Amino acid sequence: MTENKTxxxxxxxxxxxxxxxxxxxxxxxxxxxxxxxxRHWANEEDIEELLEIYKKENPNAGI
Structure with a gap:
């Protein structure tokens, strides 16, 4: 059995x-x-959708 490093x-x-x-x-x-x-699974369409959501819905987007 292996032991944790922590x-x-x-x-x-x-x-x-x-x-x-x-x-x-x-x-x-x-x-x-x-x-x-x-990093691992998103395609270009996913990234575009995430950026749109960020710009429209995130209150921190204007900072």
Missing amino acids: SKAQIKANRRWEKNNPERAKYIRNRSVARTFV
Whole structure:
């Protein structure tokens, strides 16, 4: 059986941080999923659609 590279204490600390910071953890997780999709699976049509959604619906687009 292979062992984790991360110590049990670090795993416990990470879980505690995620529990205490659920919104930030959700943001980081969703950002990671979006980046992975764009890098590995999105085609040009997907990118164009995502940019349109960003420009029309995202309140941060004007910043």
